Amino acid sequence: MLSVRVMLKTGVFAAVALLCVTADVAIAQKKAGPARLAADLVTLDSGERLRGALLGLDADGVVTMAIQREWLRKTHPQMLEEVAPNEIAVARESATQLRDRIQNWLDEKPESNALVTLLETELERAAAQLAKLDSEPGKDKRGKHVETQFVMLTFPRREVDYSFAQSAENRRIAMLSWRERFEDVETRTATDLEKQLRAQGIDPVVEVPNLADRIPARGQDEIEWSARRAIIEYELATRLDFQGMGKTLFRTDAGAEKAGLEKLLPELIPQLLQEQIGGQLADLLREPGSKGARRPQNSTPDFSSAIRETERVGARGFRVTTLDLSLQRKQARVETRFFAKLANGKWETIWSHVVSADTSKPRPDEQRQIENDPQISEALKLVKSLGLGVDDQLGVAMNFGAATMESQKAADQEFFRFLDDCVQRLDGPKLSWTTAK
Numbered sequence: 001m002l003s004v005r006v007m008l009k010t011g012v013f014a015a016v017a018l019l020c021v022t023a024d025v026a027i028a029q030k031k032a033g034p035a036r037l038a039a040d041l042v043t044l045d046s047g048e049r050l051r052g053a054l055l056g057l058d059a060d061g062v063v064t065m066a067i068q069r070e071w072l073r074k075t076h077p078q079m080l081e082e083v084a085p086n087e088i089a090v091a092r093e094s095a096t097q098l099r100d101r102i103q104n105w106l107d108e109k110p111e112s113n114a115l116v117t118l119l120e121t122e123l124e125r126a127a128a129q130l131a132k133l134d135s136e137p138g139k140d141k142r143g144k145h146v147e148t149q150f151v152m153l154t155f156p157r158r159e160v161d162y163s164f165a166q167s168a169e170n171r172r173i174a175m176l177s178w179r180e181r182f183e184d185v186e187t188r189t190a191t192d193l194e195k196q197l198r199a200q201g202i203d204p205v206v207e208v209p210n211l212a213d214r215i216p217a218r219g220q221d222e223i224e225w226s227a228r229r230a231i232i233e234y235e236l237a238t239r240l241d242f243q244g245m246g247k248t249l250f251r252t253d254a255g256a257e258k259a260g261l262e263k264l265l266p267e268l269i270p271q272l273l274q275e276q277i278g279g280q281l282a283d284l285l286r287e288p289g290s291k292g293a294r295r296p297q298n299s300t301p302d303f304s305s306a307i308r309e310t311e312r313v314g315a316r317g318f319r320v321t322t323l324d325l326s327l328q329r330k331q332a333r334v335e336t337r338f339f340a341k342l343a344n345g346k347w348e349t350i351w352s353h354v355v356s357a358d359t360s361k362p363r364p365d366e367q368r369q370i371e372n373d374p375q376i377s378e379a380l381k382l383v384k385s386l387g388l389g390v391d392d393q394l395g396v397a398m399n400f401g402a403a404t405m406e407s408q409k410a411a412d413q414e415f416f417r418f419l420d421d422c423v424q425r426l427d428g429p430k431l432s433w434t435t436a437k
Contacts, residue, residue, distance in 0.1 A: 035166070038174035038190040040065070043162040044155065048076060051186035052150075053174065054165050056432070061157040066150045066215065068178065071186050083151060087216050092133045094217040098427050099126040101225060112237035122426045129217060149178070149214035166190075175209040176202060210421060212428040220427065222343040227350045227431050230317030230340035231422045240310050240318035247302040249320065251309065303339065307347050316341050321411065325400055330359045332400050334407035336415050350433045353414040357403035359396075366402035376401075 040054040042065055052067035072080045102123045110116055166174065170190040177185045177193045180200070185193065197204050220228065234240070241253040301322050310318045321336040337352040370376050421429055 035164075035170075036189045036191070037186075038166060038170045038177065038188065038193050039186045040166050040171070041162075041164040042160055045159050045161040048079070050076070050153070053171065054163065055152075057157060058432075062154050063157055063160055063163075064152060064154050066152055068186070069147065069149060069151050072151055079153070080151065083153065087151075088133060090219070091217040092130065094219040094427065095126050095129040095133065097219055098217075099123060099130065102126065102426065105229070110237060112233075115233065115236040118232070118236060118423070118426075125425070148216050149181075150211070150216075152215060152218075169204075172209065173197065173204045175211060176204055176207060178214075179209045179211060208417060210424065212421070212424060215428065218427055218430065224431050226316070226343040227340045227348075227433075228422065228426065230315075230350075231338065231419065231431075232426070233315065234317045234319070234338070235419050235423050238313065238315040240306075240313065240315055242303075242306045242309075242318060242320040243322070244320075245323045245325075249303070249306050249322075255313075303347075307339070310339075310341075319415065321408070323404060325404075327396070332357045332359050332403040332407055334404060334411050336411040338415070338418070348433065348435060350431060351415075351418055353411055353418075355407040355410045355414075357407045359399045359403040361403070363399075363402035363406060366405045367398050370398060370401045370405065 037051075039051040042050045042052075042054065042063070044050070050065060050067060051071065052065050055064040055066055057063050069080070102119050106116070106119050106123070110119070165171075173190045173193050174185055176197055177188075180197070180202070182188075182193060182196060194204055239253050240255075241251065242249045243252045244250055303320060306318055306320050310316075317338060317340040319336060319338050321334060324333040324335070325331075326333070333354065333356045335352060335354045337349045339347050340350045341347050422431075
């Protein structure tokens, strides 16, 4: 008998999860390790050496690892035998849960045709899963109907003697190789696998693999399901986007009023130009009769206005992108987040990404794009008309604007990748986040 208790835990196996393994997963990790390989390594205190993809460490200290079923069958058959029988029960329970939730969602009569189409497609998939799981009831079902490419293993952290998590680059190579079903991915070097990928016309730097459809079915608690609903409805029904600095946020999605310069300049100008000039610009660009807005010192993001607007519209989630500029560090920092209203009534950030850019780096393409923007062009004319010798400050402002634009594009790319992963199916990838305190 194995000395270690092996538990089944279905979970995520998509690009986002595999590329975001944190230092917390590296249990008893040594500086020297199998870095030339592409697969992650875990050695249990009972002596078993497992190769696959480390997926994370939850709050209860449970480590999750995705392992190819065939590799586990060849190297640790007894471990697979312990896991396989429970996969059928978990898969049936998960498919039933998903079917019922989707039907309830459809019963709410969503107005978005795109959303209805996805729900109907996923309802058919859940029903097909159940039909397959319920077939041939009289036969031995030890993994017979659950032959997904990967098995999800979990084990307590205390039972892990050593682990090695590969770099993001190597992990992506491993995922692409598993996607293509290359042989011996677990024991081949990343360099060797990369050569084979490129020989087949696959660029591991550009392609983003998603293997969510190759794992066993998994259930979701009410909190995760509510977060998933918020994401799906944002993408396919009601999209709400906010942008801003400090405590100033305004809507930027298609359903919002066009944001005027006067809403952002009182926040932006004092950081990039002299205080006197910033005040004059704010006065010049403010709509007649409106009151000035000074940026408070040590201002921190405040999302309450975005939450109130989202609740007014009746949506479950929104995206907010905030900008933080530092003249001293010559840095433009863009953070984009997705907020969801969870089943417990709380609003939580369930996904976020930060991109920072050095503002001293030349970005001629972005600067030309900024200069050609009609609103920015008018602002530049106003600044120059003051005749206060602001050429140097304007140069700094343009550098910050170009760096911000570059960071915004990079943040958008990561967010759209997150959305794409989540809209493929309604039972994955697994959503996890740190709860705000």
